[in-house]
Amino acid sequence: MQDNSMVLFDIQDLCKSFGELKVLEHISTRICQGEVVVIVGPSGSGKSTFLRSLNLLEEPTGGKILFEGRDITDPKCDINRHRQKIGMVFQHFHLFPHKTILENMTLAPMKLLKKSKQEAEAKAMQLLERVGLEEKANAYPSQLSGGQKQRIAIVRSLCMDPDVMLFDEPTSALDPEMVGEVLNVMSDLARGGMTMVIVTHEMGFAKEVGTRIMFIDEGHIKEENTPKEFFANPVNPRLKEFLSKVL
Amino acid sequence: MQGFKEDFYLNFIKDDRWRYIADGLGTTFSVTFFAAVFGIFLGFLIALVRSTVDKGGSKSVFLKVLDGICKVYLTVIRGTPAMIQLLIMYYIVFSSPNVSKQVVAILTFGLNSAAYVAEIFRSGIMSIDQGQFEAGRSLGFSYAQTMLYIITPQAFKNVLPALANEFITLLKETSICGYIALTDITHGANTIRSQTYEPYLPLLGAALIYLIIVCVLTAGVSRLERRLRTDAR
Ligand SMILES: Nc1ncnc2c1ncn2[C@@H]1O[C@H](COP(=O)(O)OP(=O)(O)O)[C@@H](O)[C@H]1O
Ligand SMILES: [Mg+2]
Numbered sequence: 001m002q003d004n005s006m007v008l009f010d011i012q013d014l015c016k017s018f019g020e021l022k023v024l025e026h027i028s029t030r031i032c033q034g035e036v037v038v039i040v041g042p043s044g045s046g047k048s049t050f051l052r053s054l055n056l057l058e059e060p061t062g063g064k065i066l067f068e069g070r071d072i073t074d075p076k077c078d079i080n081r082h083r084q085k086i087g088m089v090f091q092h093f094h095l096f097p098h099k100t101i102l103e104n105m106t107l108a109p110m111k112l113l114k115k116s117k118q119e120a121e122a123k124a125m126q127l128l129e130r131v132g133l134e135e136k137a138n139a140y141p142s143q144l145s146g147g148q149k150q151r152i153a154i155v156r157s158l159c160m161d162p163d164v165m166l167f168d169e170p171t172s173a174l175d176p177e178m179v180g181e182v183l184n185v186m187s188d189l190a191r192g193g194m195t196m197v198i199v200t201h202e203m204g205f206a207k208e209v210g211t212r213i214m215f216i217d218e219g220h221i222k223e224e225n226t227p228k229e230f231f232a233n234p235v236n237p238r239l240k241e242f243l244s245k246v247l
Numbered sequence: 248m249q250g251f252k253e254d255f256y257l258n259f260i261k262d263d264r265w266r267y268i269a270d271g272l273g274t275t276f277s278v279t280f281f282a283a284v285f286g287i288f289l290g291f292l293i294a295l296v297r298s299t300v301d302k303g304g305s306k307s308v309f310l311k312v313l314d315g316i317c318k319v320y321l322t323v324i325r326g327t328p329a330m331i332q333l334l335i336m337y338y339i340v341f342s343s344p345n346v347s348k349q350v351v352a353i354l355t356f357g358l359n360s361a362a363y364v365a366e367i368f369r370s371g372i373m374s375i376d377q378g379q380f381e382a383g384r385s386l387g388f389s390y391a392q393t394m395l396y397i398i399t400p401q402a403f404k405n406v407l408p409a410l411a412n413e414f415i416t417l418l419k420e421t422s423i424c425g426y427i428a429l430t431d432i433t434h435g436a437n438t439i440r441s442q443t444y445e446p447y448l449p450l451l452g453a454a455l456i457y458l459i460i461v462c463v464l465t466a467g468v469s470r471l472e473r474r475l476r477t478d479a480r
Contacts, residue, residue, distance in 0.1 A: 094381065
């Protein structure tokens with residue numbers, strides 16, 4: 001791991017329960033600038049809950065999360081300001097259906113960063129070009145395919161210039177032929193140095209793009225390692241079993 | 248035919264009796280319109296409080312108390328007839344003779360429709376996918392901003408037809424204005440009947456006027472619904 005100044009998330013003893021159900025139990029880890037952390041694990045093991053805790057969509061029931069040195073679990077902390085720096089991409093895209101693609105992308109920069117319309121649109125168009133969807137600027141989300149929607153969801157987050165991007169199964173809701181186009185955008189992003197935390201079942205992608213793979217099971221990080229080691233020499237028996245099923 | 252002409256003359260032309268209906272039409276429209284505006288405004292606020300608490304989006308005690316008050320309000324308004332509400336407003340709440348009857352009617356029907364509008368808006372807000380909310384929050388919008396920019400525009404669009412139908416109902420409901428001696432269409436027609444001792448033309452005429460207004464408005468709502476459906480693509 002890299003030196004302290006590069007730590008984006010410092011997760012200390014994170015716990016989360018829904019009522020009686022303990023989903024995350026005393027998770028501690030750090031996520032540093034430039035890392036591409038891929039989270040894998042069986043369904044229902046708490047991967048989404050962990051990811052959603054990082055921007056406090058789920059409120060932890062114990063422990064601390066420091067983001068860029070500040071404790072975002074502190075009730076006095078202005079979480080809205082920090083969320084501007086933490087992009088998030090969902091399984092089901094969640095584009096705003098009442099707004100055009102361009103409006104989807106410029107809403108937050110204009111309202112939250114107080115950018116002018118021209119400035120926000122220029123940045124949005126530049127990002128649209130990067131993902132090859134500039135001709136969709138004035139379309140509505142319902143006119144796009146799933147893969148296109150997800151690419152837009154990614155660039156919508158990028159319009160806020162986030163320091164880190166969170167992805168929760170970004171390709172799980174897509175038809176198989178559209179998975180590639182979304183993974184390509186994510187690979188590009190990783191190559192560009194973006195810090196990313198990705199929950200996915202795409203093991204090939206994890207191996208190729210990830211800098212660290214994390215196996216979450218029964219509310220714990222049971223194993224984490226470089227992609228090479230993770231897949232070649234798994235130690236935890238549950239991980240071995242998991243890999244034998246998915247590979 | 249001769250008889251109809253005479254009746255028509257007696258009921259509507261003689262002594263300018265048509266003015267009762269014309270004035271009544273103005274009253275019906277203005278009471279409905281201002282009550283609707285008031286009802287939308289108040290109903291929207293109630294819906295915001297109710298859905299915020301329903302979603303568990305706030306731990307504020309103040310909001311919970313406010314939510315309790317709203318619930319009582321909705322129960323009382325929806326659990327009693329509009330007519331008794333009108334009489335209570337006129338004879339008890341505004342017992343002073345100086346207050347305009349029209350204002351009393353607008354307030355009564357406004358407070359009344361707010362209760363129905365609130366439930367329409369609330370169901371509209373609750374019907375928006377939670378993911379929309381999370382997408383907004385994850386971009387850095389506050390709860391209020393997310394509601395304002397993302398949730399309510401979609402909710403409003405979804406409930407527009409239900410809202411319009413609510414106001415068509417409201418228009419018919421204002422026909423009880425006569426009980427506080429306010430001349431709306433119904434009361435105007437009834438006044439003519441009492442002067443001419445001739446029930447057919449004034450009452451059937453009034454009914455026809457309501458029917459025409461309602462049909463026009465309903466046709467408007469259907470067009471609106473079709474537009475919204477094609478817009479949604
Ligand atoms: N809002 C919630 N309320 C109650 N239980 C929940 C909630 N969200 C998730 N859970 C439960 O927490 C567990 C972990 O869920 P999740 O983090 O979504 O798993 P994963 O993403 O790994 O499939 C599951 O048992 C799920 O049913
Ligand atoms: Mg999940």
